[in-house]
Amino acid sequence: MSVSEGTAAEQARFQAMIDAEQRVEPRDWMPEKYRRSLVRQISQHAHSEVVGMLPEGNWVTRAPSLRRKVALLAKIQDEGGHGLYLYSAAETLGVSRADLVDQLLDGSAKYSSIFNYPTLTWADIGVIGWLVDGAAIVNQVALCRCSYGPYARAMELICKEESFHQRQGYELVMALAQGTPEQIRMAQDAVNRWWWPTLMMFGPSDKTSPNSAQSMAWKIKRRSNDDLRQHFIDMTVPQANYLGLTMPDPDLTFNEETGQYDFGEPDWDELRRVVSGNGPCNRERMAAKRKAHAEGAWVREAATAHAEKQRRRREAA
Amino acid sequence: MTDNARDWPLWEVFVRSRQGLAHKHVGSLHAADGEMAQQNARDVYTRRREGESIWVVLSSEIVASAPDDKGALFDPAEDKVYRHPTFYHVPDEVENL
Numbered sequence: 001m002s003v004s005e006g007t008a009a010e011q012a013r014f015q016a017m018i019d020a021e022q023r024v025e026p027r028d029w030m031p032e033k034y035r036r037s038l039v040r041q042i043s044q045h046a047h048s049e050v051v052g053m054l055p056e057g058n059w060v061t062r063a064p065s066l067r068r069k070v071a072l073l074a075k076i077q078d079e080g081g082h083g084l085y086l087y088s089a090a091e092t093l094g095v096s097r098a099d100l101v102d103q104l105l106d107g108s109a110k111y112s113s114i115f116n117y118p119t120l121t122w123a124d125i126g127v128i129g130w131l132v133d134g135a136a137i138v139n140q141v142a143l144c145r146c147s148y149g150p151y152a153r154a155m156e157l158i159c160k161e162e163s164f165h166q167r168q169g170y171e172l173v174m175a176l177a178q179g180t181p182e183q184i185r186m187a188q189d190a191v192n193r194w195w196w197p198t199l200m201m202f203g204p205s206d207k208t209s210p211n212s213a214q215s216m217a218w219k220i221k222r223r224s225n226d227d228l229r230q231h232f233i234d235m236t237v238p239q240a241n242y243l244g245l246t247m248p249d250p251d252l253t254f255n256e257e258t259g260q261y262d263f264g265e266p267d268w269d270e271l272r273r274v275v276s277g278n279g280p281c282n283r284e285r286m287a288a289k290r291k292a293h294a295e296g297a298w299v300r301e302a303a304t305a306h307a308e309k310q311r312r313r314r315e316a317a
Numbered sequence: 318m319t320d321n322a323r324d325w326p327l328w329e330v331f332v333r334s335r336q337g338l339a340h341k342h343v344g345s346l347h348a349a350d351g352e353m354a355q356q357n358a359r360d361v362y363t364r365r366r367e368g369e370s371i372w373v374v375l376s377s378e379i380v381a382s383a384p385d386d387k388g389a390l391f392d393p394a395e396d397k398v399y400r401h402p403t404f405y406h407v408p409d410e411v412e413n414l
């Protein structure tokens with residue numbers, strides 16, 4: 001892999017390849033900045049999948065039925081797999097998994113702000129599947145056309161698995177929304193708490209998003225933050241209407257002219273706070289990841305020792 | 318690929334989705350040995366009956382062609398249209414050709 005900004009001719013050839021909708025593969029020449037932004041984006045995405053297992057894991061032992069429990073377990077297991085697909089895609093860019101994990105554990109790498117919110121009630125589990133996975137799907141469908149081949153292929157695999165995540169969530173919320181007054185209140189309360197953080201998953205507004213233009217030119221990103229956010233809102237509000245639930249946004253109205261929903265301004269200060277480490281659960285999440293990594297060390301060592309012993313035995317035979 | 322001593326070796330995973338089809342590359346993973354790579358590949362890449370046979374191969378054992386050799390390797394095939402059936406003219410009324 002060549003790592004340099006390259007000559008003007010190399011850069012022009014690279015951009016022409018991108019413009020012609022050709023995919024970039026690991027051993028192709030690429031500008032160093034292209035490689036670096038992909039490593040950052042893909043590893044952040046991978047960390048998000050893995051940290052995202054924690055808020056849901058919180059409810060596995062308290063799922064109200066076996067049906068809900070197997071669904072939740074299967075979903076969480078999928079998210080672990082998504083982390084693996086993405087770490088693998090990042091590794092094709094010449095970084096090591098161990099280094100990426102270190103960056104997560106020492107706090108220098110970011111992951112999606114959404115996983116720094118607590119799962120207070122069972123309704124949160126449904127709302128996460130419906131809204132959070134729903135938003136992730138919108139994002140990830142767009143990324144299936146990313147110019148970097150391994151990332152795009154990982155996204156395709158992930159998208160295939162995601163749709164059950166959203167459906168099981170919606171089904172769960174529907175059971176509550178059609179239940180007792182207390183269950184309805186619980187569902188509405190969860191929507192109230194998750195709606196705005198979900199909208200922030202698409203990132204800052206296009207007006208203030210510094211990396212977006214270059215990412216769009218390189219087709220790492222295919223649609224802008226605001227564009228994806230609008231698309232998600234337009235799809236999701238009718239789903240809430242069906243359940244008789246409302247979004248906590250007094251400005252949310254259907255605009256006959258545009259055929260889209262107008263909506264209020266997310267609290268960008270809150271997003272900045274959470275991203276910089278001061279959300280409700282940032283410390284708890286990081287502590288859980290560090291503990292799991294430390295407590296798994298002996299397993300990794302034992303597996304390494306076992307493999308080494310087997311190898312020596314084979315050689316002796 | 319950067320080798321990091323703290324990472325287990327990287328394995329490439331190939332899955333045969335059903336009898337009669339060839340194994341297809343589906344992704345990669347780290348594992349201490351082949352047996353563990355097999356088990357992890359099953360858990361990660363075949364959770365929904367995507368396969369019924371798995372190959373795992375050490376990534377370091379794969380010999381790959383370099384992108385820079387693309388021209389030398391594949392251009393020679395470009396001007397050999399006579400390797401395709403449509404290059405040859407035969408009358409329409411002659412059937413089964």
Ligand SMILES: [Fe+2]
Binds near residue numbers: 049078079136158162
């Ligand atoms: Fe996921």
Ligand SMILES: [Fe+2]
Binds near residue numbers: 079133136162165
């Ligand atoms: Fe998911």
